[in-house]
Amino acid sequence: MTAILISEVGPRDGLQNIATVMPLAAKKAWIAAEAAAGVREIEVGSFVPAKLLPQLADTAEVVAFAKTIPGLIVAVLVPNARGAAAAIAAGVDKLTLPLSVSETHSLANLRKTHAQVLDEARAIAALIAALPVARRPHFEGSLSTVFGCTLEGAIADAQVARLADDLMQAGCDEVGLADTTGYADPAAVRRMIALVRRVVGDGALTGIHLHNTRGLGLANALAALDAGLTTLDSSLGGLGGCPFAPGASGNIVTEDLAFMLAAMGYQTGIDLEKLIAVRTILSDALAGEPLYGFLPDAGLPLGFAY
């Protein structure tokens, strides 16, 4: 059985897309329960200024708690070297720097040109290189809007290839693909994986971040699995995802993804019943926030074994 790593991004991508601020105690309960259900990597927050994302202002404390859970890979998003320094100080295992392949989107979202984001990538790599080897976090450069941008539309292949190479040259350990806008389809997923692999090699592209904005999230995940990717981002309850808000979130649902993988015989280490039970922590702490997912309502097939 092939092992697939589900990287739960709800505490970061989910919470940053809803107005309610989840109390620290609920975040801790969520992360602990999901780790206990067998999820092995959780993106627990983002080191951004609290005034920009008050929902994630307690990320350092969340990281400190998550690091007490044996075996859990504690990941965060960072927008720049300043955030990376804070992430390193907090002791994260993995940090992800997004680089939007649409420069229009990069300017609108991070207020940075491509050159400026790559400067940050180099600075982050330098921070990491200065650490003792055993303390160095894994550093991923995430190619966001890679399947198209709500402002620019399609992005030229040559630009994607150049930026993937730039991120590796800047010192990333690997690059990831992110369908920020929910524009991906299975053919595009296959094509983009092949394109980026030609630049960075097979070993430096293992993960993909998919949204379900147009309902193709799990079909796109299947295409990525077929192409050999082994890390898939998803969000418990599809949190943060009004899948219908243009340009907004709508992560694929962890419960449904975990079910698909289990049904197909992939090994994720996840106990599906325990995973579904974690939803009550979200519904209790975020009253009125819609949770998505088909499996939680339909239940497992009769006699389902995994």
Add this chain to the structure above:
Amino acid sequence: MTAILISEVGPRDGLQNIATVMPLAAKKAWIAAEAAAGVREIEVGSFVPAKLLPQLADTAEVVAFAKTIPGLIVAVLVPNARGAAAAIAAGVDKLTLPLSVSETHSLANLRKTHAQVLDEARAIAALIAALPVARRPHFEGSLSTVFGCTLEGAIADAQVARLADDLMQAGCDEVGLADTTGYADPAAVRRMIALVRRVVGDGALTGIHLHNTRGLGLANALAALDAGLTTLDSSLGGLGGCPFAPGASGNIVTEDLAFMLAAMGYQTGIDLEKLIAVRTILSDALAGEPLYGFLPDAGLPLGFAY
């Protein structure tokens, strides 16, 4: 570009699963509008006793209307030879006889053993053989609950293989696969296609009927496409599908399927904007009935060309 046939089953599978009876005029408007949007095959009803399914009591009139639309393949479901005789009299192009590979389900649903359903299949084949060649409808035997049954659980491969062979021996032109219970996953779709093809040959298995009960509908469709199937059933607005009711419907949504196919470069002949506009006929005629689908709410990606 490979051509894929989307077979719209909403007027049959959608309407039979909701309490409201759609007026004949609305059915005609729906079928006409969807054909005008480029849908080339529509399952317009079922020849069952009106007391069992009053929603489909006007199937003969619906067939007569649909047959006036140039180029449209007019399909119906029939439970037995009596229904097939009525379908033939009405002039259908295609008829489908379901055979549930779970005999428990077959008895609960059709009140017939496998042997009795196969008797009906032989009787239908005889009715068709008695017609002039030009008037013979295409005859499909649909292997329902083939991915598992809510009563029996998994069905033995040998039983599926035997029944597929039995249907062909009984005189079907082809067999189809139907995930009646929403139990399928992409690996199971691939495995079942390979299994049934070994029995009936590649040419006698071209279509699949998928539900989205556990959210895997389009991933399963992708697996079927990759395996070379060329006819996919779906329902406009996912009509009839509370996807959450155990054992109930929840067809994959025509709009989302058509979008996935267009995005991947498959040719369906469907105009996506026109297709989405057909939903208003459903929402007007079936007030309060939920319609599903992601594409209608999210819209097409910026610059989307197909």
